[in-house]
Amino acid sequence: MVFYDEKDLASLKQVLDSGALNGGEGFTAEFEGKFAEKIGSTYAVSMNSAMSLLHASIYAAGAGVGDEVICDPIVQFSAIATMYNNAYPVFADIDPDTYLIDPNSVEERITEHTKAIVCTHLWGYPTELEALRKIADERNVALIEDCAHALFVTHKGKYAGTWGHIGVFSFCSGKHLPTGDGSMGVTDDENLANRLRAVRIFGETPPELAWNFRMTALGAAVGMVQLERVQEYIAQYNANMRFYDEALKGCDWIKMRHKAPYNRISAYHYAAAFYGDKHGIEYDDFKRVVKDVGCSVNFGFTQKPAYQYDLFRAPLAYGNKGCPTKCPWYEGDFRYEDGLCPNAEDLIPRLMTMGVRNEENSRQNAALLQKAIEKMG
Structure with missing residues (x-):
């Protein structure tokens, strides 16, 4: 665009x-x-x-x-x-x-x-x-x-x-x-x-x-x-979101992202979350079908929250010196433990993101996503 x-x-x-x-x-x-x-x-x-x-x-x-x-x-x-x-x-x-x-x-x-x-x-x-x-x-x-x-x-x-x-x-x-x-x-x-x-x-x-x-x-x-x-670009990206909204309509195991009525968005990617595991649908099976039909979906985004990476936990920011998270000047008690952000830990692996920058690509990709959903029964 x-x-x-x-x-x-x-x-x-x-x-x-x-x-x-x-x-x-x-x-x-x-x-x-x-x-x-x-x-x-x-x-x-x-x-x-x-x-x-x-x-x-x-x-x-x-x-x-x-x-x-x-x-x-x-x-x-x-x-x-x-x-x-x-x-x-x-x-x-x-x-x-x-x-x-x-x-x-x-x-x-x-x-x-x-x-x-x-x-x-x-x-x-x-x-x-x-x-x-x-x-x-x-x-x-x-x-x-x-x-x-x-x-x-x-x-x-x-x-x-x-x-x-x-x-x-x-x-x-x-x-x-x-x-x-x-x-x-x-x-x-x-x-x-x-x-x-x-x-x-x-x-x-x-x-x-x-x-x-x-x-x-x-x-x-x-x-x-x-x-x-840029306002022209944004209007087109926002319009392209409708293709994915339509593809997910009626699917109770992929949850669309909530948009508050008092907000106006500028679409950057379309994002939704997979909850098929709560409906007897295996995530790996769905990923395979998505790939087989030729649909482009990024699953899981970063796979886990930032604080579960070694850069923060080891810590590795400044070699083996320990700063800033093991700094002698730090008097707080915050620690990077599993369960720190339970909502983020649960959501990130479920995330599905798709592009919205091109109208025809968005239309075709959304149709392929709908096809994959239908194949899951």
Whole structure:
């Protein structure tokens, strides 16, 4: 669905003709201004990737050695960005109907060591942002939104990314607004915007530890053109979801994801969950039939929650030094044990995800999925 044409080429030529390719203030600042206006935020800060921005956002929130950050257990990105800051990732459980972080679990996991909550709007569905912001304000911690899958998603009429203290958007290839790579952080807090800007380039004599996270002007040039088209892409992706909805209609052993009526999504993948084991249907048998009919389904996503991987448990983040999860400065008692997030542990192996970016492919794949379901009897 995404396309590039002479407008993208003309925008790129402007950058090439200028000779300023490395993310100078001109093109990237213009892109930042246009993005902030579209999303409704006061400040926008561009960087070279969403991981860089998550890293910088957690830093800007004040999390460091000995501190905790509440993270999503289904994807590892916020937890890894937390460890980049030598802070301790604390995983909250998910709502099994939405696949999103559960505010009740978040509140249970907050301690005196917590500096931030990172919520992930997985596959284009917004988390319960109003509830999460209320918790963040009451407990005096930052709310950071991982909006990599959630451009122009709304929760109760307000864009995801603008409920929290910082919203992080991804422009990696395959995302809603693809520039090859890159990201945008949005905030209404001038201090946070300044902290993000301060660490995206280190210069020669930085006043504090910083990194080189600049977006290139070439990426900004593509981004400005794609920003004008992205609503068209999103509308098509959302429309393509209907093929899978239709394929699953009447199937009582594959559960469709819940969408609250007060949310507007930006489809990134179609996700559902297999519960055939509760109806006498073997998962491996279904996978075999899906493959036999030629249907493309990713089963199980990451197979298990982030905290069950050795990167967190061993720990292996910084060789054999033990930091940050076995850091002498850490005074908390959080541990990565089985059963930590029971909803996530049960859901992840059941997950089925399918692409929605191409209308005809989505139509055909959904028909093949329906065929596989019918073959199961």
